Structures are given as structure tokens and as C-alpha cells.
Amino acid sequence: MVEGAPPHFVPEPPLDTPAGSELPVRHRLHPSSSKAVVAALVAASLLLAGCGGGDDEETPAEAAPSEPTSSETTEAPPEPTYWPLTGLERTGNAPKHPVIVTKVDNTSSSAPQVGLGSADLVVEELVEGGYTRLAAFYYSKVPANIGPVRSMRASDIGIVPEGATVVTSGAAPVTINRIDGAGIPWITEGDAGVYRETSRSAPYNLFARLGEISKRLKVEEEPPAYLPWGTEADLPRGGKASTLTADFGAHSTSWQFQDGGYVNTDSYAAEGDRFPADSVLVLRVKVGDAGYRDPAGYPVPETKFEGKGAALLFHGGRVIRGTWTKDGLTGAIELSTKDGDLAVPAGHVWVELVPAVNGDLTFAK
Template sequence: MRHRRHLSSPRAIVATLAAATLLLAGCSGGDDPAPSASAPSEPTSSETTEAPPEPTYWPLTGLERKGDAPRHPVVVTKVDNTSSSAPQVGLGSADLVVEELVEGGYTRLAAFYYSKVPAAIGPVRSMRASDIGIVPPGATVVTSGAAPVTINRINGAGIPWITEGEAGVYRETSRSAPYNLFARLGDISKRLKAEEEPPPYLPWGDEADLPKGAKASTLTADFGAHSTSWQFQQGGYVNTDSYAAEGDQFPADSVLVLRVRVGDAGYRDPAGYPVPETKFEGKGAALLFHGGRVVKGTWTKDGLTGEIELSTKGGDLTVPAGHVWVELVPAVNGNVTFAK
């Protein structure tokens, strides 16, 4: 808040001048009365009105925030993204979603919650080492666990996590394991306390700042065994092959595709597939889909915990404020197609 400057009182100044004038007149012996002082002016509105507070913005959407920030940290929930997960619950309340590669060419979702927390989310699945570069600083992960080597790396990165056996994580009896683990995020968030407000996850900006780009009303991100397709409809993007419950799909205003390097996590899953690890650091090609158009650029990230930066040949690239689905598509063995 801007503080008002303290100015000297106009009445005190006038009184001092008048006294000085009378003193000079007395010393000179003249009979002329001292000139009358004009009435002091009232303080102007600029002197009495405080400047309005600076606006604040949600870190996961870039939208303006009214009121105080939540007391809880960002809660990232790992959600299954196969046909066995249908219907997924809680995606419609997410601020932001990141889709990442897992074993066998399938994908898993990291759903971010901060401005809104749903009553339930699921099916909840396990973490991967890839999440070290995806989860923002200070966030807590809700997960079904992970392989011991992954847990050691997640703990080494200082990322707190919550799993089955802790309050708010439960089995949905109407579903089959392992696709029946759910979490009551409302209950979980109440017992979590944030030390500070999280930084912006993406470089946010305004739609007017976007380069024109090319027309692109449809796009498909291909991870191998799974593809995610989007169609631009009524100002937003609809996931045409979503497993989300009806009326609970993620409301994507933009889709951000980042081509990433993928390595070997060093172990195999129970089915014998090698577990991949997304290396979300360094740089790669970027495609920003917004408003039925696509802008080509480059992303950079200084280390796994660095900030995501975007640019084009013309300079910095910002993402229009809103809900964004991020596709981390492998630079090798992955593909992205789009059409007018």
C-alpha cells in the first residue's frame, strides 16, 4: 500500500509569515497595517486519497484474484488416464493439468488445485521421477505411492506427499482396484499450511500480446499407445477423447505442447515395461494453441525446479491468463499434429 506523504500544515506557514510581517512593520515604525493573509486552501483529493492496491493474480491461471490467497499449498494429484479410469472425477475443478508419459506409451495426469478444491478426485495413481520437474516448489502431491527408487528420489527432492492410509484418502467400493483409490481434497487441504504463496507456474500475459500464429482448430498429442485430441469450440478447447465424468471435463482455455527429452528411470513396472522418465529441463520446441490458432516457439527451463520460459523469434512469449492443459510430448517417438 502506498503511504501518503506528510506535508507541513498550511495554517502554520501562514501564521509564521504573518508574525514575521508584523515584526518587520514594528521595527520600521510605519503606521501601515500588515497585509492580510489569504485563506489557506484545502488539501487536494490527491493528498487525501490513497492509491488503490496493486492487483494480485492466481499463480496457476494468471487470472486476477479477489481476496486473500488460500492458506494451503498447491495440491497436485496424480490421476489415471486410461479407459479403466472412466469416469475420472474432479478434473473440472483443476487450475492446470500436465499430461506426462508413463510406461507402455500411456499417460498419467498431474492435476493442480489451488484456487478451487473439489470434494473428491480420482482415480489416484502413483508418482514418477518425472514429477520432480513437474511439481511446483512448495506443493504437496496426493498419490497411491510409487516404486521404492522413485520414493527415494521424490523424498530427496523435498516434495511432500500423501497416500493411502492417511486421512482423506479412501477406496471407492463401487470400483475395481487399482482404479478405486480416491482423495477428499477438501479435507486434505484444510490440514496443509503453506509457508508462502507459490510463484507463477507459466509466464502469464494477455491475449492481445500473442503473435498472430496460424489457424489450428484441432490438434492431437501422440504419446505412443495413447493420444489426446482437442477441438476448439466456443472459445475453448474440448478434449474429444476424455475419460472425465460428464460435466466434469477440464475447461481448457489454451493447450500448451512442450516437446521433451525422455530417458530411462532405471527400473521396470510390474508388467515388465521399462519406466520412462521425462527430463523436464533444458529446452525444446513449444506449440501454444489459443483462440483457434497456434503459435510456434521454444521453451527453456533452468534445471528441474527452474521457471518455465517461452519465446519466439520475435521475443518473449506469454500464455493468455486462463486454464491451461500442458502436454509433455516426447521429442522422440512422440508426435503432434494439428489442422485448420
């Protein structure tokens, strides 16, 4: 998920001498003796020249090496570094652990959700029955606990960034085979740091101690930027939009622009632990069949997060329409408008992967 050369000595320059002024003189010759002195000097120089030992040319003295100027020795300031999941500038070293993506239940049975307030970024995806599940991303900050933890889907292959580890309650065998085939490491019940909260009912009582888990996960390279980051000044003007609702079928998520950010008005998170969204990014996606049914008999959908689709970026009480593209399931997310590339202002972003068919998005001024 990372902190000089000794001061350079520059000799003082010689004092400037005003035009027409005299340099300090230790002794002045009397005017009457000046001609005699000049004649004596000339005679001495001729005598010395006659005593020379050959025709060798006089070698000029080597010029002393010039001292580099302060502008040449001043080191350029280091390039700033940024958090990959928020685009915000980072001070200090990067974490030694990878991005940790935790699958979190998003039904009323999950209330209160724990740990969402510490997430860098959240992706909401469709699951069976028209409900949704959250993929909460942690890197710059890791909460002590997170939950309720639920299962993975094949959709996660297109959501989880390269090098990340997933914390999950497990998955159907066909999904586990695909997740393993994609090279995504995961942690589940039975691993250290994953536990059952006895005050809740199963299956909504599985939690994870992310602080503990992160200490045993190691990473060699920093993750790449998850979104194309920029600043608010980079955004096109767009249109006004202070409220929006992403409808997945049986579940919808609503947002309201308040005090410079977006508040999830139907959140299941604990009070004071809600995700602090600076922007909401809605991406319309294709959805297919994962090829099996859940225990209740519902067909399991699979979000096809690749190719391209419509994108709507909500920021600052406005909406900018554009297009998203992604080269394969593991490709980078790119955004654009008809006028060029679109960058997301650095901050905490909630991404809504709304089905292009059987899903809906509404917003108002």
C-alpha cells in the same frame, strides 16, 4: 493458492470577485470628509512610530499551513493480484493451503475420472508402455473428491511447483527416495482423506477427499506463477489450427476448438466434469530411462523437464510456434518466439509434455 481514510475536509475557496466590481461596503465616507480622515490616520501612524522601543525589525506573521489538495490525499488503488495457476485476477485473500497436485490415471480403466473439472491446470506426462498419467493442479478451487489416484514418477520432480503437496497412491522405492530428496511432501493411502471406492476395482479405486485434505495443509507463502501469463492481445498472429492430437505411443489425446475453448474429444472424465481448457500448450521434451521396470516388465521412462525444446501454444483456434526453456528441474518455465517473449493468455491450460523422440503432434485447420 486474499479484501479508507475518512473523507478529507477541504475548506471552500473564497468567492471570486469579478474584475471592476466592488466588495460589499458596510459604511461609505462622505467625499468632503475623506481628506480629513486620511490626514488623521497619517498623524496617528507617525506618533506610534515615534514611540517605538528600538530598532527591532518587524516580524511578518507566519503563513497558515496550506491544506493538502484532494489529489495529494487520495490513496492509489491496490495493485491487482492474480491466481498463479491460471493468471486470472483474484479477489479476496489467497487460500491457506498450498497447491495440491493429484496424480490421476489416464486409461480407459479410470473412467469416469472425477474432479478434473475443478482443476486450475493439468499436465499430461508419459509413463511406461506409451501410456500417460495426469498431474491435476488445485489451488483456486478444491473439489470434494478426485480420482482414480495413481502413483508418482521421477518425472514429477520437474512438474510439481515449489511448495506443493502431491496426492498419490505411492511409488517405487527408488522414486520415493528421489521425491523425498527433492523435498516434495506427499500424501498416500493410509493418510486421512485417502480412501478406496468399493464400487470400483483395484488399482483404479483409490480416491482422495481433497476438500478435507486441504484443511489440514498450511502454507506461509503464495506460490509463484506456473507459466508466464498475459492476454490474448499479447499473442503473435500465428496460424489457424482448430484440431490437434498429442501422440505418446500407446495413447493419444485429441482436442477440438469449440465455443472459444478446447474440448478433449477422447476424455475419460465424467460428463460435466471435464477440464475446461482455454489453451493447450504442447512442449516437446527429452525422455530418459528412470532405471527400473514396472510390475509388468516395462521400462519406466523419465521426462527430463529441463533445458529447452520446441513449444506450440494453441489458443483461439490458432497455433503459435516458439521455444520453452527451464533452468533445471525446479526452474521457471519461460516461453519465447523469434520475436521475443511469449505469454500464455490467462485461463485454464492443459500442458502436453510430448516426447521429442517417439512422440508426435499433429494439427489441422
